[in-house]
Amino acid sequence: MHPFIDKAKTGKNHWWRYGIGLLISLLHLPVLFHLFLSHLRRVALPADIVDYYANFLYRASALPVLLLVVRSIHQRPILTVLTASPRFRWKRMLFAFGVMLGLCTAFEGLNYLIDPANYYLSLKWIQFIPALLFGLVFITLQVLAEEALYRGYILQAFGLATKNIPISAAITILLFTGPHWGKIEGDEAVSMTYFCSFGLLLIVTTLLDNGVEVSTGIHTANNIFSMLIVNSPSDSFPAPSVLAPIT
Numbered sequence: 001m002h003p004f005i006d007k008a009k010t011g012k013n014h015w016w017r018y019g020i021g022l023l024i025s026l027l028h029l030p031v032l033f034h035l036f037l038s039h040l041r042r043v044a045l046p047a048d049i050v051d052y053y054a055n056f057l058y059r060a061s062a063l064p065v066l067l068l069v070v071r072s073i074h075q076r077p078i079l080t081v082l083t084a085s086p087r088f089r090w091k092r093m094l095f096a097f098g099v100m101l102g103l104c105t106a107f108e109g110l111n112y113l114i115d116p117a118n119y120y121l122s123l124k125w126i127q128f129i130p131a132l133l134f135g136l137v138f139i140t141l142q143v144l145a146e147e148a149l150y151r152g153y154i155l156q157a158f159g160l161a162t163k164n165i166p167i168s169a170a171i172t173i174l175l176f177t178g179p180h181w182g183k184i185e186g187d188e189a190v191s192m193t194y195f196c197s198f199g200l201l202l203i204v205t206t207l208l209d210n211g212v213e214v215s216t217g218i219h220t221a222n223n224i225f226s227m228l229i230v231n232s233p234s235d236s237f238p239a240p241s242v243l244a245p246i247t
Contacts, residue, residue, distance in 0.1 A: 001159060001163060001165070002159065002165060002207065002210075003084040003210045004083070004084040004155075004156070004206065004207065004210045004211060005155065005156050005159035005160065005165070005168075006084075007076075007080035007081075007084050007156065008074075008076070008080065008081075008156035008157070008159070008160055009160070010076045010077065010080055011070070011074035011075050011076025011080070012073075012074050012075050012076075013074065013157075013160055015161075017073050017074055018153075018157045020069075020073060021066075021069040021070075021073050021074065021153070022153075022154075024065060024069055024073075025062060025065055025066045025069055025149060025153075026062075052131065052227075052238065052239045052240075053134065056134070056135070056138040056139055056141075056142050057138060059138075059142040059145060059146075060138045060141035060142045060145060061145075062142075062145040062146075062149065063141055063142075063144055063145035063148060066081070066145060066148055066149055066153060067081070067148070069153075070153070081148050081152040081153050081156070082147075082148055082152055082211060082212055082213075083210065083211030083212065083213060084210040084211055085210065085211055088211075088213065089211065089213045090213070092209065092211075092213040092214050092217070093213040093214065093216050093217040093220075094217060095214075095217065096205075096213070096214040096215075096216075096217025096218050096221070097217035097218070097220055097221045098217075098221075099217075099218075099221075100217065100218045100221035100222060101221040101224070101225060104221060104222065104225040104226075104229075105225070105229075108225075108229070108230055112243075117246070118245055118246055119230075119243045119244065119245055119246065120243070120244055120246060121242070121243060122231075122240075122241055122242070122243060122244040123240075123241070123242045123243075124240055127240035128228070128240045128241070128242070131228060131239055131240045132228055135224055135227065135228055135239070136224070139220060139223050139224055139227070140216075140220050142223075143216055143219045143220045143223060144212075144216050144220075146176075146219065147202070147206075147212040147215050147216045147219060148212060150172055150175065150176045150199075150202075151172065151202055151203055151206040151212045151215055152206075152212055154171075154172050154175060155168055155169065155172045155203065155206070158171050158172065165207065169200075169203050169207070172199075172203055173196060173199040173200055173203060176195075176199040176202075177192065177195045177196050177199055198222070201215075201218065202215040202218065202219060203215070205218065227239040227241065228240070228241050228242070229241060229242050229243065230242070230243045230244065230245065231244060232244050232245050
């Protein structure tokens with residue numbers, strides 16, 4: 001069918017294994033979120049900064065949990081949920097990260113040149129540097145967890161079940177878009193079109209490249225830029241950023 005989807009055939013793929021795997025991968029997240037949040041609230045930091053750290057700590061924790069599911073429940077190599085290649089292609093991920101970060105910077109830079117009055121400098125070094133160092137590691141892990149779950153585990157599951165790539169891709173895009181519904185700001189139609197289009201871009205790159213390396217690079221650059229370079233205090237994930245739009 002497809003080299004990447006076929007990688008799932010190296011393990012056991014009964015429907016109940018995917019049911020248990022998804023339950024374990026998703027249901028542990030609320031527990032860990034409240035655990036991390038309760039500990040971080042003891043630190044003398046603003047509430048939005050605490051939420052920033054807690055969100056990415058618990059989201060990044062989904063990666064080892066999912067890989068454990070693949071290895072123990074499906075009894076297949078963990079690499080098969082990430083790539084069809086013999087090894088994870090870090091160079092492709094870094095190249096995609098650099099290209100996407102450059103495009104985001106160019107687009108936002110053009111907006112700034114057109115209307116600089118729409119931005120203000122929000123940089124606070126004492127908050128930004130730790131958030132940047134933390135973000136480079138844990139935003140990357142959080143994104144890799146999402147890519148492994150949606151563009152890896154779920155895409156492969158529906159690919160095997162339907163034996164139809166367009167249908168399995170469409171289901172995966174809808175499942176990826178769903179959790180973002182509660183984070184919509186402004187026009188719902190515009191926001192959902194953006195999330196669906198971004199999900200389509202990620203799944204197309206996964207299918208064309210036979211792995212999640214490129215999609216991980218694109219997704220990581222997008223998240224780091226939107227959280228740490230230009231971020232609004234009203235965003236669903238407020239973070240210490242360099243610039244903020246005037247809303």
